[in-house]
Amino acid sequence: MVKNHKLARAISDANWGEIVRQLEYKAEWYGRELIKIDRYFPSSKRCSNCGHVVEKLPLKIREWDCPECGSHHDRDINASINILAAGLAVSVCGATVRSEGNKSQRTGAMRQKAPNSNARESRAVS
């Protein structure tokens, strides 16, 4: 996201590394499993109803209609549904989540090792 010059400053100010560190700490504390998805996973551009991925979705577009199934989406809610689904796919099925179009990239989502390996519940995090 820092490649977007309009967002780079705000994202850097948010200190994502610290947010991730806190999530890892909290997940470990509560015996949960933290799963990170690929940074290029098209969570906003993928229709959570049918899976269609739109080519472009500028940030100023906050709501959109899927050209395939006609579903109306709030950008952020749609992304959160896709991120949860990707995390659950990794947690339940052991699936890998890759970004669209670049199959040469490494695994897009992965389990984070936790000392408490018998954790049953999961949370998806982007």
Ligand SMILES: [Zn+2]
């Ligand atoms: Zn759709």
